[in-house]
Amino acid sequence: MPELPEVETTLRGVEPWITGKKITDVVIRQRSLRWPVPPEISDSLVGQKISSARRRGKYLLFLLSGGGTLLVHLGMSGSLRIVNRGEDDWRKHDHIGVGLSSGKELRFHDPRRFGCWLYCPAGDVPEECHELLKKLGPEPLSDDFDETYLWKSTRNRKVAIKQFIMNANVVVGVGNIYACEALFLAGISPRKAAGRVTRKKLDLLVRSIKEVLGEAIQMGGTTLRDFLNAEGEAGYFKQELRVYDREGQPCRECGSEIKRIVQSNRSTFYCPKCQK
Ligand SMILES: [Zn+2]
Incomplete structure (x- = not known):
């Protein structure tokens, strides 16, 4: 199961490839993850730039130019990778692909489908947006945890x-x-x-x-x-x-x-x- 270090590693790995890039399209092949991927997520994401990315607990938060946030959790077996658009085939258990203006794509792979993709609209604080994020304790590597x-x-x-x-x-x-x-x-x-x-x-x-x-x-x-x-x-x-x-x-x-x-x-x- 991806633990905090793997999630942090994932963040550091994908961040340089996605930051500042515009989302051109979103392909969802499988909606039934831990919670169903909301159908409106594609419309919400397309056209926005990914302004920055950070981690809160084991959640990845992708902040978008329009003020909204994409929340991704890797669940039990999820992973993200960067692929070249059109050159890399979809593998079994690849469920979501986010096309970027650079010609790259952020691809989500999750055999056990306990991961989640949720959208937090502009104006909402991401930490308040989702029940599981609300009560989280401090980050272990932060000064608040002493x-x-x-x-x-x-x-x-x-x-x-x-x-x-x-x-x-x-x-x-x-x-x-x-x-x-x-x-x-x-x-x-x-x-x-x-x-x-x-x-x-x-x-x-x-x-x-x-x-x-x-x-x-x-x-x-x-x-x-x-x-x-x-x-x-x-x-x-x-x-x-x-x-x-x-x-x-x-x-x-x-x-x-x-x-x-x-x-x-x-x-x-x-x-x-x-x-x-
Ligand atoms: Zn001993």
Whole structure:
């Protein structure tokens, strides 16, 4: 599933190709994504320039010259790639193509169809436009996500710290892999009640979350040059992982066996000796 680093990588990959370009036409071959692609989206987009692009959580926001915003979510298996108009064939599971004045096309591919394409009209604030964007917590790499914020929000919370940091209303983009890795780096047991983690440890946790996500984005960055090739999958990469998916293997710090438990139906990997 595309996590925050893949979405950020996608943004950085497509941004230079689309910014300042006019949308000449929109081809929709499959409307039934997570929510139906609104039929009026083509009329809304055609003729507008893409003025800028940014990311909020795992949403890509394409700001248009007319003041509206195109919201794209990659869902479970979505990806965006840039193709040459008329030269690149539609592959199976390519659902949407946005033609650009440069002769390039932004193509959306999504085998499982959990992604979404929505249009937020001019005058509306994109964050207010869509239910899922409204309650999102701060961006993990921004200054708003700091030790004071995490300290205040965890007080009196009995939920396990791992589930707490994976809640997008607390902080966006800390997926399962990154939660496991960051808790290991910070030396915090994933089962510990959020409200019982010390301020010092929370400070470490904030830094660790920024570190693992930052690392992942940097590694994703190395795939950007491939954006135009036939493979075209946007920035998926394998990071060197410390605990995730390493059950039974020795901890890279202390040599103890990495354990796996299940929390909220998700596998948690941790080192019982390094994480208290
Ligand atoms: Zn260890």
